[in-house]
Amino acid sequence: MPALLEVMNVSKNFSGLRAVADVSFAVPEGSIFAVIGPNGAGKTTLFNLIAGLLAPDEGSIAFVGARIDRLPPDEVCRRGIGRTFQIVRPFPTLSVEDNVAVGALLHHPNPESAMRRAHQVLLRLDLFEKRRHLAGALTLPDRKRLEVARALATEPKLLLLDEVMAGLRPTETDRMVDILKKLNAESGLTILLIEHVMRAVMSVATRVLVLHHGAAIAEGTPETVVRKPAVVQSYLGAEAV
Amino acid sequence: MIARLLHGVPRHALVLLAVVLAILVAAPVFANDYLLTVLIIILYFAYIGQAWNILMGFAGQLSLGHALYVGLGAYTTAALYVHFGIGPWLGMPVAILISVACGAVIGFLAFRFGVGGVYFAILTIAFCEFTRIGFDHFDWVGGSSGLFLPVANYTRNDLLNLRGQPVMFYYVILALTAGAFVMCHALLRSRVGYYWQAIREDELAARSLGINTFRYKMIAIIISSGMTAPAGVFYAFYYNNLFPEQTFFILRSIEIILGPIIGGIGTLFGPVIGAFLLTGLSEALQELLTAYGLDTPGAKRVFYGVCLLFVVMVLPHGIWPPIARLLRLGRRETPEA
Secondary structure: OOHHHHHHEEEEEEEOEEEEEEEEEEEOOOOOEEEOOOOOOOOOHHHHHHHOOOOOOOOEEEEEEEEOOOOOOOHHHHEEEEEEOOOOOOOOOHHHHHHHHHHHHHOOHHHHHHHHHHHHHHHHHHHHHHHOOOOHHHOOOHHHHHHHHOOOOOOOEEEEEEEOOOOOOOOHHHHHHHHHHHHHOOOOOOEEEEOOHHHHHHHHOEEEEEEEEOEEEEEHHHHHHHHHHHEEEEEEEEHOO | HHHHHOEEEEEEEEHHHHHHHHHHHHHHOOOOHHHHHHHHHHHHHHHHHHHHHHHHHHHHOOOOEEEEEHHHHHHHHHHHHHOOOHHHHHHHHHHHHHHHHHHHHHHHHHOOOOOOHHHHHHHHHHHHHHHHHHHHHHHHHOOOHEOOOOOOOOOOEEEEHHHHHHHHHHHHHHHHHHHHHHHHHHHOOOHHHHHHHHHOHHHHHHHOOOOOOHHHHHHHHHHHHHHHHHHHHHHHHHEEEHHHHHOOOHHHHHHHHHEEEEEEEEOOOOOHHHHHHHHHHHHHHHHHHHHHOOOOHHHHHHHHHHHHHHHHHHOOOOHHHHHHHOOOOOOOOOOOO
């Protein structure tokens, strides 16, 4: 499978702190790729580098063969990368359907066809019934799914999910996992996700990258990665080895 | 086009709008000169409030210097008329162009360099203030001693040159206000309108959805400043005199924004209702005080203050949203309704 996203020797410093250190990996087209690691490992920084919120100090990021590092976030989205935020950022005083329609307008400039597209997306995310609710009034699980719906409405080739399962109850996590698997299977959507919930990662990811102190310490299938001593030590603590 | 504009608007809302419009069209028949003057002022503020609301209510950028665009529109057409005999309708495109250019410069400086919130507001005040000082020394338009349009006792209405009786001015401002209302309605339902609201709610999230926020904020300030200029044209030809100290005075900018704030920021009806309440009630208060022989020149300002205080404390989203709920006009045009 060809790589959709290629991260090559990327580093990012925050005044002395090396948040991301010489990280390289490739996300194959059609895969569900997970980035895991303990708090402060640099996962969200890595995401922000890909999404254009930050520019890398060293290295390059390529998407469908073209460099995207240093592009502004709106341009990155127009190239085909949709993202969610770890701390959800809905448009609170707009309705759920309007939130998603804003995303859909990227490829459907006519508001009516954008709304039709938004409704299709809302159906897939189990939010259609709540389409007229104000986004600010939703519960956390609904907001997380709205975040995914809005990004999905921009019709990305690659979906970046920043801890969409954090704070969800197990049943809600399973629901999200199902949705993501379905999206990946039905439309061939490539997904890159940051996740803390190991149960979800194990069941959804086809490939896993482990970050620790900004550096990549392991990469492979979920089953092989969780058995590596370095991963166990960094992620679960030394006493678990 | 019309069908698209009306699509999804509740029928009783259309009936209500038609009734209000019919009353306003018929108003000169039963209104005396005084009432007509009050209505003209109300519609004038409703119009500018609508223009200001595009920038603040829709796109979330607080301008405290909209008097600048009113003043530029007023001075441009008045000067063209006084010096070259060019009529207001021909002068209006020039006035709009100058206002838009000025708005675009302010917008570029602010949005390109990430100036937002309070700092953007200060920037708009600054531009308005130094324009005021500049015009004080701009002798071609009279400097600080003012610019005067020739006035006569008009028996006929000359719509082409906007010279005539209050009734003519009334219909001109009514047409402008109705046009602005329809235009804002159309804007809100377009892609631009959605994008503005997204930027207002969360700019970073908007950018992550592929929205070029710089571009859409520029569109907002360009439309808002361009739309404000005709109000200035109206102001110049209605009052016939312009002084920098009055036209570009910061209180003018504040007056503009009180209506939409009290009526409901970001709503279509907010600026209209706000203008009716503020101007209407403050005039009524003034009348009442005069009738009782009380000479209180500051009463209007106190009244504005009390209104603002009341709305901020009791109805932080303005008066319109609860009314909209009451009338069940729940369309997407208002965030709360």
